[in-house]
Amino acid sequence: MVDFHESVLAEAVVTALVPAIDSVPEGALVDVTCGAGGHTAALLARCTPNRVVLVDRDPAALEHARRRLHGAACTVDFCHAPFADFAAELDRLGVGTVSALIADLGVSSHQLDTAERGFSFRADAPLDMRMDPTRGETAAARLAAMTVDELVRVLRRYGEEAEAARIAPAILAARPQTTKVLAEVVEQAMSARSRRALGKRIHPATRTFQALRILVNGELDQLDRLLEDGPARLAVGGRMGVISFHSLEDRPVKQRFAKLCRAPKLPASLPLTTAELEARGFRAHFGVPAEISRKGVVADEAERERNPRSRSARLRAIERLHPGWAPEPSA
Ligand SMILES: C[S@@+](CC[C@H](N)C(=O)[O-])C[C@H]1O[C@@H](n2cnc3c(N)ncnc32)[C@H](O)[C@@H]1O
The missing domain is CATH 1.10.150.170 (Putative methyltransferase TM0872, insert domain)
Known part of the structure; x- marks a missing residue:
């Protein structure tokens, strides 16, 4: 399976998402870039979500993941769709509660290494x-x-x-x-x-x-829609992680997550200052998700050595804290 694609930051994904899967037992794990199914397999080795939904726009990846995850202890659905449409796929499957959502952006090693897909300048193939x-x-x-x-x-x-x-x-x-x-x-x-x-x-x-x-x-438009709809779909206690590989991907993730984690502006008419509200522990009631790691997580030396693709990878994750919270559109 490693031939297809070696998952990056798999341990960090497990650390970030397993607590959410454990704390929202009725929720689904949604992997919107299933690829070879590596992150999902790593998560399933450590916890048992109620249900798993795997999304990929590449039928070859879905086929591979289907073989890899055969025999999983929970219901697994495979969706051939762009991840911008993941919410519609969840609606179609009747999945309401999401405990964890992972996105590992970009192309897989398999896509890069399959000459006829036309992604690589190292091989000669139709420009697809x-x-x-x-x-x-x-x-x-x-x-x-x-x-x-x-x-x-x-x-x-x-x-x-x-x-x-x-x-x-x-x-x-x-x-x-x-x-x-x-x-x-x-x-x-x-x-x-x-x-x-x-x-x-x-x-x-x-x-x-x-x-x-x-x-x-259309990768950046896809990402914008994922960043819009992903946090809104999380259950309270649910977490979303995104692995990016270059600044064009990381910037919107960082900005969106930072915006979601910022305390909302309070109406001027409110008799208490923000500091007073926070001191009284009111802040959680606004349901602003806390960024699990402000700087994100990068690969350690051993992983960078083993898997050169991991050298540019960065995982950022957020957690939803409150039921009343709804994300502002990112305008
Ligand atoms: C880096 S690989 C994922 C590898 C996987 N996490 C693993 O551990 O095996 C990225 C996968 O996401 C898929 N993908 C990228 N952008 C997508 C999008 N907008 N919608 C759906 N799938 C997408 C690609 O087809 C590819 O299979």
Whole structure:
């Protein structure tokens, strides 16, 4: 199973979520990026949720997880869906109470290593990059419909690519259909100085591939919806964890969780100050979820050594404290 994908921060996920699963026995564990099912398997080895719901937009991942979790001691449902739709999937299954929700963002090692999925510049394959190969447009099709200005914006926004203005026209002139051609076009378009600055370990096309992958899969919009709906679906005592791999993912998670954990503004007419209310222990009654770890958890040296993918991973988690609490929309 490790061949498919080695879970990152599995111990940290267990530490963050098991207390919630134990304290909300009627609740479901919802893994919205089930991949190989590794985080779910690690959790099931330590506790027994009432029910498990696994979501992934990749049918191959669901198939793998289905085999791995066969024989689990509780009901397990598999949903082929983008995680932005996880709440609708829970409604369809009649799942109301969620004790724990985990999201492990991005692509799996299996997706990266399967050449024909078109995620990697290390292999030659059609330029696809869809996590769900059954729907949506491939990266090649998206590129074919773009203007230079649009592509510059995508490379800057989703790849933080400083050389976007050089790279975008070169890509659109070449109209690449394969990963290899795209990687070569980017490498040739980039200035020698930028290539040197990246050094030997980072391929010049890394940021371009990241940007196109985020575009093709609508990854940041998906994340926004998850951050909106996830906390609202938690039972009191329930927890939500998100593992991110780069700043474009981590920033919205950090900001949303921080906002949820902030004390709400009190009406000016209230006769007591916030400090007085907190001193009286009123704060919990507002039901603001506490961030389990303000800075998030990163992999230790041993994990970083064993699994290079873990080097950029960060887990953040929150807990819902009060029934009356409802998250403000993140506007
Ligand atoms: C990093 S892997 C998850 C690995 C898994 N946690 C494990 O331990 O085996 C990410 C998985 O999430 C899926 N995924 C990413 N974004 C998604 C989205 N918006 N909706 C549904 N699935 C998504 C990918 O298809 C991939 O299988």
